[in-house]
Amino acid sequence: NPRDGISLGALQFAIEHNPIKAVLTISNFNNPLGSCIPDEKKKDLVELLARYDIPLIDNDVYGEMYFTEKRPMVTKAFDKKGLVMLxxxxxxxxxxxxRVGWTVVPARHRSTIEWLKFTTSAATATLPQMAIAEFLESGGYDHHLRRMRREYASNVALLSQAATHTFPPGTRVTRPSGGFVLWVQLPETVDSMELYSLALQNNITITPGYLFSPTNQYSNFIRLNAAAWNLPIARALQRLGEMVIEMMARGQAKK
Ligand SMILES: Cc1ncc(COP(=O)(O)O)c(C=O)c1O
Structure with a gap:
């Protein structure tokens, strides 16, 4: 769901009918949906998986980019059984x-994960880590995040509003409460791969929905990046809207 994320009913059904080894989520400001699993529902998700002893790998890479008053919690906060890897x-x-990241893992998986990290990329360079540590200690990171949250909240609202007005009726655009991606459902006749190629010829990059499904489920969806908003982007959006309308007209003419 573009608002509150993974369906626990569908997940339970999947668990009961498939040999599920692990569940992977982006619980805060999912890419591409922008959904954020409410904290209460995160607790239910962790409890559901705990009943079946299924590990949860939660990618919180967008967690700090919230537009609400409070930071959304991490699923790890509800982990009583040591099944969640943050x-x-x-x-x-x-x-x-x-290229600096981190993980908080159940103790019993620690040495395996350290081994996998070592065998895939050996060491992570020390200098960027030291620079980040200083940025965190000096308060610079917090200041940077406060500015980023304000900017992204405004850019996401502006692009979401503009997209709603620019694309033809029948289009649905998300309005996420954090992160910087918008998920756009275009009228069913629009093929996002064709739109991607046309847009690229005009120096406009969008992400076709196909990329987010192994079964071509999102052929009429696109993801837009809303991190920035300025006149060239507003013009590009306008042009994209015209392309969609032209594509739909061509489709009608073929019939
Ligand atoms: C969902 C998601 N997770 C993580 C990353 C970043 O991964 P890394 O920390 O390896 O750069 C990205 C983007 O590149 C992403 O879209």
Missing amino acids: CSSFSKDISPSL
Whole structure:
């Protein structure tokens, strides 16, 4: 669900009918939905998985980018059985080029995870870690996050509003309470891969919904990045809206 995330009913059904080894979530400001699992529901999710002894791997990479008063909790906070692995990184809120992240893992998995990290990428460079530690200690990170939250809240609202007005009737646009991605459902006849190619020819990049499904389920969905809002982006959105309308007209003409 674009608002409150994973359906616990559907998850329970999946568990009862499939040999599920682990569950992977982005519980705070999911990419691409923007959904945030409410804290009470996170507790229910952890309890449901605990009943079946199924590990939960929760990626909290967007957790600090909330527009609400309080930071949403992490699922790990409800973990009584040591089944939740919390992962995060500074890739989204400082810079992906730092390549610094962290994980909070159940004690019994620690050495396996350390071994896997060692065998996939050996060491993480020390200098970026020291720079981040100083940024955290000096209060610079908190200041940076406060500014980022204000900016993203405003940009997400502006792009969401503009997209609602720009795309043809029948379009649905999310209005997430954190993060910076918008999930857009276009009219059913619009093929997002065709739109992606057309947009690219006009130097506009969107993410086609196909990327988020192994079964081509989201052929008429696109993800927009709302981290920035300025005149060139407003113009690009306008052009994208025209492309959608042109595509729909061509589709009608073919019939
Ligand atoms: C859902 C999600 N998790 C994590 C990352 C970042 O991963 P890393 O910390 O390896 O840069 C990204 C984006 O690159 C992402 O979209």
